[in-house]
Amino acid sequence: MNCSAFFGLTLVFMTLSQQLIASPEKLLPEQKIYTAAAFGPDGRLWRIVPSQKFVAIDYSTDYGKTFSQPIRIDPEDKPIHLWDENPPTLSVDSKGRVFVLYFADNQQASTSFFSHSENGNQFTVPVKVSSMADTWYHYQTEMLVDKQNRIHFIWHDVRDRAEYKQQGGGDLSIYHTSVLASKIANLPADRRIAKNVCSCCRTAIAADIDGSLAILARFVYPDNIRDHGLIKLSPDGEIREPWRVTFDDWQIEGCPAHGPALSISGEGRYHMAWFTQGEKRNGLFYAWSDDKGKTFSSPMQIGDQDKLPGRADVLALGNFVALAWKVFDGAKTRIEAMYSRDGGLHWSAPRSIAESATQSAHPALISDGKRVYLSWNSMDTGFLLIPIEPADSDK
Amino acid sequence: MKLLKHIIYFLLLLFCCQSLTTHAEQAELKHFASGSYQQILKNYADKPFVLMIWSIHCSSCLKKMPVLSELRKNMPDLNLIMLATDDISATDQVNSILNKNELGQTDNWIFADANPQKLRYEIDPKWYGEVPRTYFLDKNHQRTGISGSVPSNALETMLKNILE
Numbered sequence: 001m002n003c004s005a006f007f008g009l010t011l012v013f014m015t016l017s018q019q020l021i022a023s024p025e026k027l028l029p030e031q032k033i034y035t036a037a038a039f040g041p042d043g044r045l046w047r048i049v050p051s052q053k054f055v056a057i058d059y060s061t062d063y064g065k066t067f068s069q070p071i072r073i074d075p076e077d078k079p080i081h082l083w084d085e086n087p088p089t090l091s092v093d094s095k096g097r098v099f100v101l102y103f104a105d106n107q108q109a110s111t112s113f114f115s116h117s118e119n120g121n122q123f124t125v126p127v128k129v130s131s132m133a134d135t136w137y138h139y140q141t142e143m144l145v146d147k148q149n150r151i152h153f154i155w156h157d158v159r160d161r162a163e164y165k166q167q168g169g170g171d172l173s174i175y176h177t178s179v180l181a182s183k184i185a186n187l188p189a190d191r192r193i194a195k196n197v198c199s200c201c202r203t204a205i206a207a208d209i210d211g212s213l214a215i216l217a218r219f220v221y222p223d224n225i226r227d228h229g230l231i232k233l234s235p236d237g238e239i240r241e242p243w244r245v246t247f248d249d250w251q252i253e254g255c256p257a258h259g260p261a262l263s264i265s266g267e268g269r270y271h272m273a274w275f276t277q278g279e280k281r282n283g284l285f286y287a288w289s290d291d292k293g294k295t296f297s298s299p300m301q302i303g304d305q306d307k308l309p310g311r312a313d314v315l316a317l318g319n320f321v322a323l324a325w326k327v328f329d330g331a332k333t334r335i336e337a338m339y340s341r342d343g344g345l346h347w348s349a350p351r352s353i354a355e356s357a358t359q360s361a362h363p364a365l366i367s368d369g370k371r372v373y374l375s376w377n378s379m380d381t382g383f384l385l386i387p388i389e390p391a392d393s394d395k
Numbered sequence: 396m397k398l399l400k401h402i403i404y405f406l407l408l409l410f411c412c413q414s415l416t417t418h419a420e421q422a423e424l425k426h427f428a429s430g431s432y433q434q435i436l437k438n439y440a441d442k443p444f445v446l447m448i449w450s451i452h453c454s455s456c457l458k459k460m461p462v463l464s465e466l467r468k469n470m471p472d473l474n475l476i477m478l479a480t481d482d483i484s485a486t487d488q489v490n491s492i493l494n495k496n497e498l499g500q501t502d503n504w505i506f507a508d509a510n511p512q513k514l515r516y517e518i519d520p521k522w523y524g525e526v527p528r529t530y531f532l533d534k535n536h537q538r539t540g541i542s543g544s545v546p547s548n549a550l551e552t553m554l555k556n557i558l559e
Contacts, residue, residue, distance in 0.1 A: 083482075171454045199454050224543070254543035255453040256525045277523065277542070308516075308523055330516050359510045379509060 033361045034082040035383060037064075037375040039368040040092040045385065046120065048088045048100060053077040055088065055102045059120065063373075064385030073115050073123045078104035084311075084362055085202050085257055086110060089143040091151075093181055096120070099151055101143040107134035112141040112155060116184060124184075129153050130175065131190050138175070140259075146207045148235075149181040153190075154205055154215060156197060170196030170220035174203060176233065193239050194231050196220050202259030209268045211235040214293060216262040216272060219244070224253045228260050228274055230293045245293060246285075248278025258310060263365075265316035268292070269343055273302070273312035273323060284309040284325055288344040303327055303336065303350070315365035315372050319343045322372040322388040324353075324363040332356065335363045335376055337388050353386050354378075424486055424493075426507035427478055432518045435476060436536060443557040444474035446530040448518075451481050451488050455544045456527045460496040462547070467498065473554070478504040480511060480526060533557040 031050040039045055045060040049070045054077060056070035081103050082088060088102040098117045103110040111133050113126040130138045141155035157175045164171060174197055177190035197203070198218040206214050213233040218226055219242065227248055232240040250256070260274040270289040276282065284303050287296040303309025307327035315322050321344045324337040335354040340347045353374060360378030365388070367373065374386045425431075435446070447463065449456035467475060477498065479489045483505055493499050508514050515524050522528060525542050531553040532538040539553065 200452055252525065252543035254455045254525055254527050255450065256523075257450075257452075258523065258525070275523075277525070308512075308520075310523060328512050328516060330513075330520060333510075333512060357510075359512075 031080050031082055033359060033377045033379060034084065034087045035361065035375075035377045036088045036090040036364070037383070037385070038090045038092050038366055040096050040098070040120075041094055042096060043368060045368075046090055046092055046098055047383065048090050048102065050080050050082060050088060050102065052080060055080060055100070057090070057098065057100065057117075057120065057123070060385075064383060071121065071123070073100060073102075074113070074126050078106065078113075081105050081110040085200065085259060086140050087361060087364075089141075091143060091145040093145045093149045094147075095149065095181075097149075097181055098123075099143060099145060099181070101129070101141055101153070102126075103139065103141070108137050110137075110139045112138060112153070114143070114153070114187070116151075116181070127187060129177070129187060129190075130155065130157065131177075131187075132157075132159055135159070140202050142203060142205045144205045144207060144213070145181065146211070146213070148211070150178050151181055151184070152176065152178040152205070152213060153187075154193070154203060156199065156203070157192075160192070160195070164196075171199040172197055174215065174217060174231070193233060194219075194229075194242050198226050198256065200255035200257040201226075204260050204262040204272075206262045206264045206270075208232075208264050208292065209266065214262060214264060214270065216245070216260045216274075217242075218256065218259060224251050226250050226252055226256060227276070227278070228272075232292075243294075245272070245289075245296060246274055246276065246299075248276040248281040250276045250278035252277070261312055261314045263314045263316045263321075265321070265343065266318055267343070269316065270296075271314045271316050271321055271344055272296070273314040273325075275310050275312070284312055286312070286314065286323060286344070288321075297344070300347075302338075307334075309336075311362040313363055313365045315367060316343075317367050317369070317372055320372065320389075322365050323347075324365055324374050324388065326360075326363060327352075333360050333378070335374060337374060339372070339388050348389075351390075353388070354381065354384050356381050423503065424479075424490060425502075425504045426483065427504040427514060428508050429513060429517060431504065431514075439474055439476075439532075441534050442474055443534045444476055444532050445554070445557075446476045446478060446518075446532070448478045448480060448526055448528040448530075450479060450526045451485055451492060453526045457492065459527060459544050460492065460498065462550075464496045464498055466550075467501065470554075473558075474502070476502040476504065478506070480506050480515075480524070483507045531557045533559070 037047040049056045056072045058067040058070040091099045098120045112129040115123045115126040117123045136159035138157040144152045174194040175190045176193045201218040203217040215231040219229040228246040229242040229244045231242045258275040263271045285299040289296045312325040321340045334352045336350045338348045338350040356378035358379035364375045372388045
């Protein structure tokens with residue numbers, strides 16, 4: 001054996017040992033199912049199409065039957081990091097501008113990125129939403145475009161960790177920033193709007209008719225009671241001290257990983273849906289309020305208790321209110337839905353509108369201003385857009 | 396030529412030792428798929444055990460790790476099984492947390508199915524997925540499930556009950 005053969009052999013051993021010792025290639029979670037969709041003013045249905053290294057946007061002009069060629073948002077690859085309680089958001093404003101929020105691993109895992117487009121053909125270079133995005137873990141960011149075309153972001157941020165260590169209470173805070181759609185150059189400084197928030201439940205956000213923002217979060221109350229509270233943010237930026245709105249007394253030093261849903265009708269009625277396993281109430285519930293969330297109707301239980309009902313979304317379109325939620329029977333996940341025509345007083349019988357035998361996203365309700373639809377995605381069905389109220393022919 | 400053989404043997408030996416060391420340091424994280432819960436019941440037939448279900452996203456779970464580490468030291472004969480409900484893509488993070496808390500040698504598992512809801516249902520059809528979730532099983536596998544961090548006095552009582 002000559003020298004080069006020896007080195008060759010050594011190289012083989014080294015390569016072999018490298019291969020065997022090296023940790024297996026890092027698998028990213030299956031991203032395809034965590035999508036988001038919204039209708040534009042021209043009736044087009046826009047959608048986020050996530051993959052493992054980037055997100056793309058496409059649209060449909062036939063209510064989700066076919067989609068355009070997807071356009072990639074960021075030419076630079078980044079590991080996309082989404083999960084069921086941390087999905088992306090897509091919004092379209094009254095001028096047809098498309099706004100996209102998604103999560104990718106950067107200096108911090110699942111960093112929030114924002115990008116927008118004047119017409120959906122070309123997107124801006126994504127920017128980080130949090131002013132401390134590189135130093136503090138933040139996630140579960142929600143985006144809302146209000147009637148004045150101001151884009152709001154709220155998110156869960158761990159930057160106040162030292163404060164919580166001293167004082168106890170919840171694990172993290174909610175931060176907020178907003179910017180006018182016509183003036184997006186840099187996002188303005190963010191600020192804390194709530195403390196003592198449960199770390200793993202998504203927060204819900206809705207625009208009130210008076211121009212203020214209503215934010216529904218699961219808080220950590222004394223003795224580890226994890227019930228919900230409302231925060232109001234007025235158009236001039238004034239924050240009202242959060243007040244408690246659910247009184248189920250779910251005492252748990254743990255992660256429910258089950259956030260609430262909120263929608264405000266054109267008449268200003270608040271509709272909320274939430275999950276609890278409290279001392280006083282157990283299951284999935286709905287209630288409405290006519291005094292801007294000060295008091296709510298007595299909670300109405302939703303779903304078949306034997307099938308783990310959860311993950312409800314609620315959407316009001318005038319007096320029409322829709323509820324959609326997930327159930328599981330051991331083999332299949334189903335989305336059940338019901339609707340009310342009188343602002344939540346009376347409801348249709350629940351019916352199953354979609355099913356999957358594989359992993360699926362949480363159900364989301366969206367509207368084109370005329371009807372309310374379920375927007376849902378699962379591995380075996382692919383993306384589905386289903387009207388909540390059956391067409392006359394289906395009845 | 397003889398020298399060469401020696402060098403090769405040496406390299407081989409080095410490689411084997413290296414892989415063994417790596418193996419010993421790393422937690423063996425088993426993939427929890429459909430049927431794994433039944434497999435665990437078989438593995439621990441006629442034996443009491445504690446199944447602690449946790450997630451890297453769950454701060455209450457992480458706060459509990461040092462307590463579990465202490466428990467391992469004080470009760471080395473206790474059958475403690477730990478199951479992370481994170482996606483297998485989080486394997487590195489899960490391993491790092493376990494090793495940091497000296498829990499690498501526990502019977503460790505991670506969710507490995509495209510439909511985590513199905514796995515949760517196989518463990519407990521009444522469980523919604525909140526974590527931590529701890530099951531205490533006696534030797535007949537009669538069990539009690541507790542959601543949220545188990546306070547130390549409750550932990551003591553539960554362990555006493557299953558080990559009786």
